[in-house]
Amino acid sequence: MSDKLSHISPHLRLQVSKRARRMALRLDTKERVVYLVVPAKADMTTAKNFAKEYKHWIQEKIDALPEPVPFHDGVVIPLFGRNVEIRVNYDQTLKRTSIELKPRILLVNTNKKDQKEVSDRIMRFLKKEATRVIRALAVEKAARLGKAIANVSVRDTRSRWGSCAEDGNLSFSWRLIFAPWEALDYVVAHEVAHLVHMNHGKAFWNLCARISTDYETGRDWMRDHGHELMSFGH
Structure with missing residues (x-):
């Protein structure tokens, strides 16, 4: 399903949660992605429309993340x-x-x-x-x-x-x-x-x-x- 979200944002991932009662977006600063968290029985069309409304927000959050710092010589x-x-x-x-x-x-x-x-x-x-x-x-x-x-x-x-x-x-x-x-x-x-x-x-x-x-x-x-x-x- 996550690949079907790529047209909204390449940084968007799907997370189906049995505990979630409503849809939400969660920024993972370590993986540098945003998770679309949806209840187990959520309608996927509704979920995608929800994510589309926050398309610019998703990109703003990703752009605001600091550049990765590798553990390399000279760093x-x-x-x-x-x-x-x-x-x-x-x-x-x-x-x-x-x-x-x-x-x-x-x-x-x-x-x-x-x-x-x-x-x-x-x-x-x-x-x-x-x-x-x-x-x-x-x-x-x-x-x-x-x-x-x-x-x-x-x-x-x-x-x-x-x-x-x-x-x-x-x-x-x-x-x-x-x-x-x-x-x-x-x-x-x-x-x-x-x-x-x-x-x-x-x-x-x-x-x-x-x-x-x-x-x-x-x-x-x-x-x-x-x-x-x-x-x-x-």
């Missing part, structure tokens, strides 16, 4: 608030790939010629680095509140930068590694504060401010630029 990426240049050193005599994060350089020594394979190695390294930093930060903030975290998971989430479950499990997007420190710190503080207040009332925001470096700056940055974090690693 500069932001890590924890500072710009870091990726430097790939190819050496066929090496037995394995090693990656080292220095103050301004991400040094990759590898015997791999395939660019995608090297990029995947870099992504795995950055995910581990994000997990290490975010987990330590969450535990430190929770300790200040006298709270213990059941588990901290760091994944490639699409809809939320962070979440707090009722059982005390916290989850974060590894892509927060590309955000300024104030933004990353805010997201972690936000979810840790939910260990005390599972709402967004005044007491919650006061607590969030207390355990965050600069929660207003971080919150504003995530609101205005959070979508840019999905552009890295393509």
Whole structure:
């Protein structure tokens, strides 16, 4: 069915949802497409007409997305608030790939010629680095509140930068590694504060401010630029 939507937009994809009660459009910033979400029993002609009404909106959203940033040699990426240049050193005599994060350089020594394979190695390294930093930060903030975290998971989430479950499990997007420190710190503080207040009332925001470096700056940055974090690693 998605190929039948291409005349409306090459960026449009169909998603049939049993839970959807009405038609909607959802932007996927990672895949750089817009999903036409329709209920399971929706009329497809009506669905296509619905999408046609938003044809220009779809293109505007796609055009507004930042250009993809690949993990290639010479590319500069932001890590924890500072710009870091990726430097790939190819050496066929090496037995394995090693990656080292220095103050301004991400040094990759590898015997791999395939660019995608090297990029995947870099992504795995950055995910581990994000997990290490975010987990330590969450535990430190929770300790200040006298709270213990059941588990901290760091994944490639699409809809939320962070979440707090009722059982005390916290989850974060590894892509927060590309955000300024104030933004990353805010997201972690936000979810840790939910260990005390599972709402967004005044007491919650006061607590969030207390355990965050600069929660207003971080919150504003995530609101205005959070979508840019999905552009890295393509």
